[in-house]
Amino acid sequence: MPATDPARPSPRQRRAAFSCFLHRWGPAGIGLAAGAAVLGPALGPGYVLRYDMVFVPNAPLSPAALGWGDGFPRAVPSDAVAALLGMVLPGDVVQTLLLLTVFVLGAAGAARLVPGPGLAARSAAALAYVWNPFLAERLLLGQWALLLGYAGLPWVVAAAARYRGPRDLPRVGAALVPAAIGGFSSAVLSALVALPIALLRPWRRAIAASAAVLGCLAVAALPWLVPALASAATTDPAAVDVFAVRADTPLGTVASLLSLGGIWNARAVPPGFAEPVGAVGRLVLSLVALTGWGWLLRRGPQPGFQAGLTAAAAAGLLVALAGTVEAGRGVLRALIDLWPGFGPLRDGHLYLAPLALLQAVGLAGAVQWWGQSGGRGTARGSRAATRLLAGCALLAPVVLLPGLAWGAWGTLRPVDYPHEWVTVQRLVNEDPHEGALLSLPWSAYRGFPTGKDAATVVLDPAIKMVDRPVVWNDALRVRDGEQLRVVAGEDPRAQRIAPLMGDDGLPRDTPDLAQRLAAEGVRYVLVDRTNVPEGSSLGFAHTGFTAVHDGPLLLLLKVTD
Amino acid sequence: MVRILVACAVGAALAVVATLTVTTVATTSATSVEPVNETLYNYGDR
Numbered sequence: 001m002p003a004t005d006p007a008r009p010s011p012r013q014r015r016a017a018f019s020c021f022l023h024r025w026g027p028a029g030i031g032l033a034a035g036a037a038v039l040g041p042a043l044g045p046g047y048v049l050r051y052d053m054v055f056v057p058n059a060p061l062s063p064a065a066l067g068w069g070d071g072f073p074r075a076v077p078s079d080a081v082a083a084l085l086g087m088v089l090p091g092d093v094v095q096t097l098l099l100l101t102v103f104v105l106g107a108a109g110a111a112r113l114v115p116g117p118g119l120a121a122r123s124a125a126a127l128a129y130v131w132n133p134f135l136a137e138r139l140l141l142g143q144w145a146l147l148l149g150y151a152g153l154p155w156v157v158a159a160a161a162r163y164r165g166p167r168d169l170p171r172v173g174a175a176l177v178p179a180a181i182g183g184f185s186s187a188v189l190s191a192l193v194a195l196p197i198a199l200l201r202p203w204r205r206a207i208a209a210s211a212a213v214l215g216c217l218a219v220a221a222l223p224w225l226v227p228a229l230a231s232a233a234t235t236d237p238a239a240v241d242v243f244a245v246r247a248d249t250p251l252g253t254v255a256s257l258l259s260l261g262g263i264w265n266a267r268a269v270p271p272g273f274a275e276p277v278g279a280v281g282r283l284v285l286s287l288v289a290l291t292g293w294g295w296l297l298r299r300g301p302q303p304g305f306q307a308g309l310t311a312a313a314a315a316g317l318l319v320a321l322a323g324t325v326e327a328g329r330g331v332l333r334a335l336i337d338l339w340p341g342f343g344p345l346r347d348g349h350l351y352l353a354p355l356a357l358l359q360a361v362g363l364a365g366a367v368q369w370w371g372q373s374g375g376r377g378t379a380r381g382s383r384a385a386t387r388l389l390a391g392c393a394l395l396a397p398v399v400l401l402p403g404l405a406w407g408a409w410g411t412l413r414p415v416d417y418p419h420e421w422v423t424v425q426r427l428v429n430e431d432p433h434e435g436a437l438l439s440l441p442w443s444a445y446r447g448f449p450t451g452k453d454a455a456t457v458v459l460d461p462a463i464k465m466v467d468r469p470v471v472w473n474d475a476l477r478v479r480d481g482e483q484l485r486v487v488a489g490e491d492p493r494a495q496r497i498a499p500l501m502g503d504d505g506l507p508r509d510t511p512d513l514a515q516r517l518a519a520e521g522v523r524y525v526l527v528d529r530t531n532v533p534e535g536s537s538l539g540f541a542h543t544g545f546t547a548v549h550d551g552p553l554l555l556l557l558k559v560t561d
Numbered sequence: 562m563v564r565i566l567v568a569c570a571v572g573a574a575l576a577v578v579a580t581l582t583v584t585t586v587a588t589t590s591a592t593s594v595e596p597v598n599e600t601l602y603n604y605g606d607r
Contacts, residue, residue, distance in 0.1 A: 051604070051605070246607060264607055265604070265605030265606065266605065266606045266607060267605050267606055270586075271586045271589045272582060272585045272586035272589045275581075275585045275589075277578055277582060277585075278578065278581075278582040278585070281578045381562075381564075381565045382565070384565070384568075385567070385568035386568075388568040388569070388571075389567070389568045389572075391572075392568075392572055392575050395575070396575060399575055399579040399582070400582065402579070402582050402583045402586050403582075403586045409586055409587075411595075441601060442601075443602060444604065445602040445603065445604055446602060447596065447602050454595065454597065455595055455596070455597045456595060457595065457596065457602050457603075477601070477603045478603055478604050478606065478607060479603050479607065480606075480607040485607075504600070504601075505601050531602070533600045533601065
């Protein structure tokens, strides 16, 4: 009989070690797998361009990225972080890593919030948090910086709930790092969940915890808060009507919101999203998750953040619902009119993030409930039924939202910037003289070619490419049925230049155009020829402009007057 | 026994929904197109 080696682990010890490994790293692995499945083709070389998601090669650490541009610092400090990472890695690799981080961080964080043991329940929470309509719609709107804050939300919840004294401050600060990078909207979301959790405890501890959380939030917000307070940017109250939530399924607005959908942009929903079967399935899944949350609160293992997260989710849902009735929209408009700082309230769908987290943990609660309600029995059939249902809960988010897979069925796909873009970028950035770049056509969004007769709509890449102020039309145009609604821009210089532009987004051919642009501090004019409307003529016939680059895609002019 | 029946029913329903939704997504994604060559591009459509 061979002697046993005391240093060698027994099969039982190995199984225990493997189980421990799975509990620790399984949710992050699920997040990574979900990220790979969602991004799919987007993981390949090239840049994924989609609405607000613009990564560029050789992104400069421009004044705008640091918060010292003319408009509201919405992309601060996310653009600066992307630019810093871009100094050591290619821009497309930076984009891929940041997007994958959203999935890994979010899944691991959501799983950590599940009270009690159980890999199945933790896995269900992990997957539900990174595969749901909220994430899908925000990703298709290109709001990667917001999603970074969304991914950090569970960590903020955990840190706020565990706060007992100043020694816990580093944990709160670390949890707020994703929100700090994400910027403005991410910080608002983090405040929405962290403050109720800090407040809803005995009053002495509530004051201390709230002060600590507020202090950390203020520090995390400094990069954008200081420039925001210093800027003259305003918010158009009309944005409330344009960005109000809407029904994106046949089940109506309330059902859409409960299912974590309802984004204002009909082009930011995954393929097949409005199909009744899937919509009903997602609503049922949300109701199961809410039931599971209720069970966790009343009978299950008590999470320490229950009241705070419930309050945050309810408040968020209320803000989103406010946009669905005229009275609610009136209140929101009045608040924004009163103080532009209420501007974030215009995008109601944003505030569903706490509900997404609550539902993810609630789904885990439902799995635990089902397991405990029959788990004491030893019948093999009962155990198999428990496992089958746990498997269903685990896979349901994916099965009910297949349109998110593989880059939302090919919607997210990488493209390369034509070389002309890099040439123009180099020419502008090598010029030591000060002066802004005017980007034309006079429209915030571009159709960027992704292949033959195919384009993706994306924010003008020139804004991120050059190391000098860029004057662009930051007014937002949204089609609402037959009507074209316009949300006024926030940049005062752009508002002064706007009257020089015609309906086709190009300057009217006036003799003193160069002088007037020079008076506004414009040194360069960049025209994206691929976005110039057919039949339009470039209004630079008069003197005062010198062509620096004249290619088939881009025209770069220097204002010489 | 009830637990087994419930689990089987949920599993079967999910399988049916999966088949339907994947088929629908495959069909709709082939027909839906992004806007190309617009006069000026919008932020989106409500």
